[in-house]
Amino acid sequence: MTVAAIEAVDVSRTYELDGVSVPALRGVSLTIAQGEYVAVIGPSGSGKSTLMHLLGGLDRPTGGRLVIGGRDVATLTAPELATLRNETIGFVFQAFHLLPRTSAVDNVALPLVYRGVGARQRRERAAAMLGRVGLGHRLTHRPNQLSGGEQQRVAIARALVTDPAVLLADEPTGNLDSATGEAVLELLEQLNAESGVALVMVTHDPEVAARARRRIAVRDGLIRSDTVHDRPLSGGDGGPETLDAAPSAEPRSASGSGPGHPSGGSGGATGATGRLPRNGAQAGGAG
Numbered sequence: 676m677t678v679a680a681i682e683a684v685d686v687s688r689t690y691e692l693d694g695v696s697v698p699a700l701r702g703v704s705l706t707i708a709q710g711e712y713v714a715v716i717g718p719s720g721s722g723k724s725t726l727m728h729l730l731g732g733l734d735r736p737t738g739g740r741l742v743i744g745g746r747d748v749a750t751l752t753a754p755e756l757a758t759l760r761n762e763t764i765g766f767v768f769q770a771f772h773l774l775p776r777t778s779a780v781d782n783v784a785l786p787l788v789y790r791g792v793g794a795r796q797r798r799e800r801a802a803a804m805l806g807r808v809g810l811g812h813r814l815t816h817r818p819n820q821l822s823g824g825e826q827q828r829v830a831i832a833r834a835l836v837t838d839p840a841v842l843l844a845d846e847p848t849g850n851l852d853s854a855t856g857e858a859v860l861e862l863l864e865q866l867n868a869e870s871g872v873a874l875v876m877v878t879h880d881p882e883v884a885a886r887a888r889r890r891i892a893v894r895d896g897l898i899r900s901d902t903v904h905d906r907p908l909s910g911g912d913g914g915p916e917t918l919d920a921a922p923s924a925e926p927r928s929a930s931g932s933g934p935g936h937p938s939g940g941s942g943g944a945t946g947a948t949g950r951l952p953r954n955g956a957q958a959g960g961a962g
């Protein structure tokens with residue numbers, strides 16, 4: 676049976692601020708399947724970041740049901756949710772959030788500390804992951820000795836060193852010039868295709884969103900459209916499409932089944948391109 680990486684059913688999130696309720700998400704249902712490439716787009720304030728925080732278990736819904744890695748977050752204590760997050764999700768943000776006085780390899784190794792991986796193995800795995808993102812020659816550089824694009828590559832390596840099922844990227848190219856941003860996007864797409872990690876990316880940029888096979892448009896805390904495109908622009912042969920009315924687009928149901936799932940295997944199974952070997956043996960800690 677296919678296990679969804681993340682499933683949200685009628686999820687809402689209302690913030691309370693100075694006695695005022697701010698309904699940032701107002702009932703969102705979606706499923707993220709293994710290996711998917713999903714772009715989330717919408718105007719400022721529409722709820723994209725709130726949605727990403729929920730999908731990644733950084734925050735909890737105030738309504739609805741959210742299941743991450745097969746576990747209903749409502750049933751988890753805070754430490755259990757942190758462990759689930761560490762085991763299941765990788766995050767990449769617009770600001771790279773690297774530790775400034777720490778080398779690239781130690782930044783990347785950090786999530787493995789919480790899993791109880793020994794120092795030598797941490798370093799080996801972090802160095803290998805930095806090699807995969809093209810930074811095998813920058814292991815001991817600190818963030819301020821790296822370019823913006825290199826820093827984001829370090830952040831990507833850190834997000835993937837635990838071999839998560841899902842990589843959540845919130846405007847990952849927002850701080851980068853267009854050429855550097857393009858290279859980072861290509862890297863994310865390559866990692867998604869090669870390792871089978873699901874990539875869910877928030878972007879303001881319709882051209883970036885058009886590269887994803889599945890596109891979710893958020894507005895006023897609701898999903899306005901959720902479509903799957905047979906020929907995303909990253910495939911090289913798709914024409915310009917709009918989010919609402921792309922001719923090749925098929926609306927998705929909230930059940931998450933359908934043509935948008937390139938791998939669809941269960942529990943870290945290999946998709947067409949094969950997954951990285953999963954490193955599930957380590958006991959999880961807080962992430």
Ligand SMILES: Nc1ncnc2c1ncn2[C@@H]1O[C@H](COP(=O)(O)OP(=O)(O)OP(=O)(O)O)[C@@H](O)[C@H]1O
Pocket residue numbers: 690691692697698699717718719720721722723724725726
């Ligand atoms: N901690 C918070 N407390 C109160 N209101 C919040 C909080 N975080 C977000 N909001 C509000 O919730 C709504 C959705 O915010 P969110 O950051 O999710 O939007 P967004 O689509 O990511 O916007 P942007 O593209 O500008 O980052 C906005 O109205 C915002 O002001």
